[in-house]
Amino acid sequence: YKLDELCQKFCNPAPDDGSQPNLVIVALDAQGQPYFKCAFNTQVCEQLNAWLGGFSAILKRMTAYNFKWLIHVMLYYHTKIILSKQGNGVCNMEASREDEVDEAEESSTD
Structure with a gap:
């Protein structure tokens, strides 16, 4: 799936660009640095x-x-x-x- 652009865009449950706000949100770590994490449990x-x-x-x-x-x-x-x-x-x-x-x-x- 990493090489297929279509799959990467529409099937990736955790995109690195924050394009799926219902799946991935930006959070801050202990040092205050932003990182992406799952928005649901x-x-x-x-x-x-x-x-x-x-x-x-x-x-x-x-x-x-x-x-x-x-x-x-x-x-x-x-x-x-x-x-x-x-x-x-x-x-x-x-x-x-x-x-x-x-x-x-x-x-x-x-």
């Missing part, structure tokens, strides 16, 4: 994928709409459980959920 992504793998038998038999809905709900509750174990963010999650319910009720009455 890949270990968390792997753990989440492993957790979702336990539901693969159920998920692969669903319609696309039901799949998207179930994934959304599962991720919501999974995040809520993780935040409650950490002891932070629970109030914010509840407030945002109440806002979502209010918006859904408003759109259903139109």
Whole structure:
């Protein structure tokens, strides 16, 4: 992939030029020198994928709409459980959920 310009431009998860701000961000080391680092925690992504793998038998038999809905709900509750174990963010999650319910009720009455 290092020799293929197309692959280097579009498939490189950590470009050295900072062209993918959603993948790579500039951080400062202990001496104050800038360097590029991943903007997301890949270990968390792997753990989440492993957790979702336990539901693969159920998920692969669903319609696309039901799949998207179930994934959304599962991720919501999974995040809520993780935040409650950490002891932070629970109030914010509840407030945002109440806002979502209010918006859904408003759109259903139109």
